[in-house]
Amino acid sequence: MINITFPDGAKRAYEAGVTALDIAKSISEGLARKVIAANVNGEVWDATRPIHADSAVILLTWSDADGKKAFWHSTAHLMAEAVEASFPGVKFWVGPPLDSGGFYYDMDLGDRKLSEEELSALEKKMNELAKQNNAYVRKDVPKQEAIQYFTEKGDEYKLDLLSNLEDGNITFYTQGNFTDLCRGPHIPATGIIKAIKLTSVAGAYWKGDEKNKMLTRVYGISFPNQKELDEYLQMLEEAKKRDHRKLGKELGIYTMDDDVGQGLPLWLPNGTIVIEELEKLAKETEDAGDYKRVVTPHIAKESMYLTSGHLPYYQDSMYPPMEVDGQKYYLKSMNCPHHHKIFAAEPKSYKDLPLRLAEYGTCYRYEQSGELFGLMRVRCLHMNDAHIYCNKEQFGDEFRAVNDMYLKYFKIFGIDRYVMRLSLHDPEKLGQKYINEPELWLETEALVRKVLVESNIPFVEVKGEGAFYGPKIDVQIWSAIGREFTLATNQVDFAQGRRFNLQYTTADNGHDVPLIIHRAPLGTHERFIGFLLEHYAGKFPVWLAPVQVKILPISDKFSEYTKDVYRALRRAGIRAEIDDRNEKIGKKIRDTELMKIPYMLVIGEKEVNEGKVAIRRQGKGDAGTKSVEEFIAGVKNEIVNRADEV
């Protein structure tokens, strides 16, 4: 007999070799039907795997994250079985579940191509196989036998996986006619998978390396019932409505044009208002932090990028140079070298530090065409950029102040889901991807880590993601539809100061090179506005809304008073428009609601007689009447405070 300990601390004795499924059955049949995997002493196991020693067991169902993963992983195997049945000779690489939901499987179909139309046929096949309710059977396999199996099958990808595994640690899983090298865990049988959707076909480089062969990757998702699949598909539809590309078009924020070029957004009047409001916020915040504003040209000579060291590292992602007067000029893809030149323009003393130079600089990056993505990834971008020149003693305070600025912004925009990533260098790539200064790297990384720890800011460390000139903190955020991306970046640079021969006179009349902090808390206009569109679902808070108030006269009989109200709003600096179309009030309201304009003022006979306005708040309906002055005061207050919601 062995003792099984449950999450609530209760213990029960079972025969050795009992499975999680047996345990569930001993509790109730209903539970047994739901259990699809188990956490045994902290490890996720098959529900059908025998337990031979005293263990702590947590039964896992579809409601548990690990249960879902086992479910999706098992569906990936089911898909592989269907693929193998349809395309004999296919070779498989890996087929994991995804944290974000669903699974994929990478495979080599040889010369065959898989079109998206064929997916529904595969789905059908998978459903047939699922109905057979085949068990997922785990088997320990000696390495030699495993190698022999995949050698016979001619699957060099699995052999590659095997080469990294140790004997005694190798398991096969078989369901129906399909056997795969896999560490598991899997659900008990295929019959549990009731609803399957294969979502897309894509190419994926083997091992993620673009020098390797491109495999075919099929993505899919599955559920234990049709209802949840329907809900999932419904959710995808909802997400589409919040997509910044759709909203950006609908709300007149930006547009793209083939004649202008790939990844080069044209900001429409409404989008430009959002840009200007964001810049206003940034300028206020930077003024309060004693930043100085500068403006620099869009191009610079090759020599400057050789000095900075950017060219050898990033030439491929810069627009090719233009030649003028026998000199090569590059479009700038970053502002830092220009700012360094401003630092160097006049002799500096320790009394000038810290010096903070800020600019909404326009940068151009020749991003690979396949990378471009709405506003999130563009080739012309406006960075909320600044460079802080300081000494080592000042560094901690400066770095902290930058982080505080991030947090201030997050609060204003209601961003509560974010992760700070401390990105470090990779010692193996010194001299290639990173400047070859091993000691300086370690010293600076320690400096940054210390500040983060002292400020109690939670962060994760990632090796091999630093900038070429120093470590950085990237802030990952998630838009409301779950899209993850890097918003802000805060980088330390110990290299460019020396490369540009930047110096300041120290208190003891010596010379020293400043440390440089590169920071962009709002990232770029493009990415940030793309984020905000999804974050707010297009319903900007009043201070950011391109049109803040729409005035809706009930008929043209009231146009005189309507114009008075309009002029009063404009005098107060409020962005207002009149809808004087020959339409009924219900139609005007509907159109204004769809344009997501925060306030509507309905004006009819009653309002004219009383000298008031009837207020309607977007998404919330009728909000009573007020005098024009009272309404203006309220809206102005909301604007000045940059209130997130009323």
Next chain:
RNA sequence: GCCGUUGUAGCUCAGGGGUAGAGCACUUCCUUGGUAAGGAAGAGGUCGUGAGUUCAAGUCUCAUCAACGGCUCCA
């Protein structure tokens, strides 16, 4: 850049070898209407672009450009 998919009116989409369609938006007229779609008429497209096949090409072939879903990349 690579793999796959898609390009028809401002937007959403139908039409799959025989003279270009719908709804919404737009213009004009009627209607002056009180909190999410009043009515009528009109205008608008060399079907992404360029070649080819054909008596005939949105429709079939090829090339090219762009967008979308991924991979790789992001100073």
